[in-house]
Amino acid sequence: MKFSINRDTLLPPLQQIVSVIEKKQTMPILSNVLMVIDADTLTLTGTDLEIQIVSRLAVIGAQPGAITLPARKFLDICRLLPPNTEIRIEQHDDMVKLATSRSRFSLSCLPAENYPEFAESQMENSFQIGAGKLKKALEKTMFCMANQDVRYYLNGLLLHISNNALKLVASDGHRLAIYEDALETPTGLEARIIVPRKGVQELSRLLDDSDAQLQVSFSSNHIKVAVHNSVFSAKLVDSKYPDFGKVFQQAFLPPLAIQKPLLREALTRASILANEKFRGVTFRFAADLLHINAHNPEHEEAEEELPITYGGDEFSISFNAQYMLDAVSNLDADTAELTIASNLSSCFINEPEQQTYKFIVMPMRL
Structure with a gap:
């Protein structure tokens, strides 16, 4: 593996991916970010097996390959480099060399084939929504979610789609927030899903461009949101949200x-x-x-x-x-x-x- 990329291009998606990765992992490789080069495209993947973010970036001078790097060390190096720095990344056996015009780093890596696969079911339903509209709905409700409540269905947010009507509901048992809005295009769907607390928080961080158009797909146990060159995926809470009516x-x-x-x-x-x-x-x-x-x-x-x-x-x-x-x-x-x-x-x-x-x-x- 060998490629070059601008620090300012790499940093934003890398920050989003690292936020998903838990600091303490039972599997050491889950502390790493998966990097795959294929046809001048770099694919970055981070997961905790409950949530996953995948970002795709264009690179130059690329030689195909796949490897995993320590995510937080990699992020800290990139974050502390000067703006617009060109980074050359090259794999040498079980080490990866990072080089700029003035800096050199060597990071230990783990084989990409050992990186766990994020199992997703077939997405039967989908709809489109503006990123600004969804982010506002999340911000108006997400602070009401419970945190580590034994009623695990409260440790998440209810997303209710009824044709072109969108409703988000969150509650910790002492308070409840409801946000309703209309989708621009009728979906023909009638569905209620519960997105887990961490998934809601990471998705909200991902929606930094209010003008972007999102493609939201979901099944009975997974949700996937595509925005620009990134794809967010999360397992859903397997439960029924209480009747608050x-x-x-x-x-x-x-x-x-x-x-x-x-x-x-x-x-x-x-x-x-x-x-x-x-x-x-x-x-x-x-x-x-x-x-x-x-x-x-x-x-x-x-x-x-x-x-x-x-x-x-x-x-x-x-x-x-x-x-x-x-x-x-x-x-x-x-x-x-x-x-x-x-x-x-x-x-x-x-x-x-x-x-x-x-x-x-x-x-x-x-």
């Missing part, structure tokens, strides 16, 4: 509109004195005023008052301050609309006259 089937109090900047700033200030473990704040709704209170075991207290239009009976309800901040910060409009269930079992946060994004927070006891 029941939360809508209850009586609600009239919606309460609050200026988003005022609410966000008040929550941020009040949360400073909230209990560090539970992060609880209490919303007390009175005549045309919202009182936000927080206190902690050191007997410190905070109270904020916000003007609202409310003429009903006085009541109080408590929430995790960070959950409320996450919801409010993800609204695009300047007004946040809070709709609280009559039995105080849940609170909806969304934008007035805009139902694309909904955020639901379950109350807490203080």
